Amino acid sequence: MPFITPLAPPPGPLHDLSNHAAQETTIANNLTKTEINTETNDFAPKIPRVCLDLDTIPDMMAAKLATSLLGHILFLKNQIPFPVLQLSRLPGGKSNSRAAKLKRDLIESFDTLSSHLDTTFTALSTAFARCSPSDAVPSKTGDAKQRSGNQAYMAILVGPSIGTAKSKVIFAVDGLETKIWGVRDDLPRKADVQGEESDDSDLEESDDEEDLEQTHEDFDDDDGDSRSEPEDSGSEDDSDADSISSRSTSPILQSPTVSRPSTSITHTSSAQDHAREQQKIRAADQLLSRTLAMADAEGRGMACELAPTQTHVLLRAPRRFSHPAWVPRPNFTNSMEHTLSDFLEETRLLVDVSTEDKPRNRRSQKQKVEGVWVAAKVLSLNTPPTQLSRITGEQQSKPEQGQDEADEMIWWSWDGKMVGFSSW
Template sequence: MRVLALSDCKLERHVPPREIEDIYTNRQPAPMPPPPTKIPFITLDADLVTDSMAARLCISLVGHVLFLKSQVPFPVIQMARMPGGDTTSRTAKKRQELLNSFDTLASHLNTTFTALSTAFAHHSGTEDARSSGRAYLAVVLGPTPGSAKCRVMVGVDALEAKVWGKRDDRLSVCEGAGAEDDEQSDSGDESDSDNDSDGEADTNESGNSDSSGDEEAAWETETEESSQAPSPPLSRTPSPSSSSSPPPPPHILPPTYAQELEALRTAERLLSRTLASACGENDGQGMASEMAPTLTHIVLRAPRKFMHPAWVPRQTLSGAFDALLDQFLEESGERPERDDIKKKKKGGKVEGVWICSRQRLTEDSEIISGEEISEEDEMIWWTWDGKLVGFADW
């Protein structure tokens, strides 16, 4: 009988399935990285985006868009620093008109986001109903906002909702407590001086008294002390009935002008680096494109109760810009794409950037709460009453 050797047969190694192998080897599959978005994000080192920060970054982005879309031959900041030269030429007049309109827009945006922050704070007729909100601003290049050749959307996440001119309660309480301490110290000094003067007068009167009266008073005091029993020592433990005063609120120091200016410059540099990185990653293009000089319009999404003399409500733009906003949210990953619903996207591809803080908002508060939106809180689109006219000659 022939005995089979191990060398005579070929043993095949059994390879377990991937799931069983992961269970027995305690290996977990690596998490899938989030899909890259077409819209770049910049995250500020702050809990909320203030109105001054939002205005500064938006006007900076408008300057970048004008240069990247070939509406100006040089960056706007560089053009403002160039010597004037011949101011009577046609090119010099166009340059000066654009710089004047750009300065006017920068001034209007400062008060625009302040008014928008106040409108968010007065949400549903109640002050400070929510601490932040989302703001959307579109830079539209074309003859009219409705017939635009290019649209760049800017999303400001967690814009601080604050009533303009309202003082912080914590700052006022701390300042009031400091004033009370000063008054108490002044009154204490006055009482000490009065006690000192009274003590000197009593000393002079006692010095003129007879020595016999002092001896009699001392003898009476000794007899009274001997007749009375010694009293127990007082307890040093405070009684439970005495309630301790609540600790004072933390003193919050507002940032100085130098600190605020440095934060604005840091945010501007971060925006410039983000746009430059986006241009390098997207086949060297990004927002850069060759376009003929045209008009540049600014469109803002704000509630109906928003009040500003430089902005005009445009109800007719709601359809086109709502579709643009939906596309912007989908391509930035803020809203999942709906494949079952075929939507007609207007205006071609969407471009833009997100300005975020450490506190992120997933959706607008109206969508999260599910409450019925009042007519004053309904979001509509507004257009700036000015315009920027591009030029290519130099």
């Protein structure tokens, strides 16, 4: 018998072939995207970044994040044996011992600085708002408008003095809300009011002259009428007296009291707004802590074993900045501007996370500058236009041509003292 071989199955319909080809193309694209994402995830910014889903960063949120970062730095730099929140729970030995005194002094200094930071960023926001709008940017319509946010920088230096700091940490806030606190938003600006008054001054003077002439004419007419009718004045006076006496004897009707529910509604809405703001602040604080933890796990952390020493806190602000807890330090402006310039260069660098835990040679010619970059929605990473170029101290101390001296950026230091400790 002849051997019969089975025939191959008929090809599928054309639409199945097209779907199969499309599936293979999709799988290939997905693999390519996966490989690209894997390669991209191996790289991370050298300076940890915290992106907040906000148009501008309020002053209270910036103060809370600055306080939280300061607590992390004290613990990561071995200035305290436990996190700040756990220091008060440590079992106290002898109350008059040196360790107990150091712990008590540091807790008091940290609480004082925390309360000062709550108002520091408010005063800084006001100082930025009062500065001349030199950083106005053109809008899509072509009109110039002032930036709604500004860049604020706070430095945490760990070392015996500001000039001999062993560790430098920069806290950058990109998008700090600029607002003159204590002034209502619905009130017109002083410049606008003066402009309107100057424009309408001529019209008001002409109107006043016309009113004065009309008043003189009316007075002359009334005088003539009173002279022509002297007899009717007596009867009118009697009728007016009778009406006044009848009004005085009639009982006075009291207006009914009307309840005002709008007051309670206003209090309720303000309480709800405050609760939402506090919730946003807590979420931002948790995001900062999580970002620092991830950076430390990937080898980009700021942990360092330093001997207990002093911690100095500095702030970059205009000369018009006013706060009783901060002292201007223009003599440190040159060195701090160079430190800030190094930090801004570090923010643009990406590092390979897979090789960060390997030993590497540190640069000896330039000290490592660490920090955190906190931004609102979109990371701009724009350097401030003034005083960040590599220039001499004499040129750097002079403000730009046409710039108000009160708008010049200098560095301020907190007037308190914070000393770390290790024994407890």
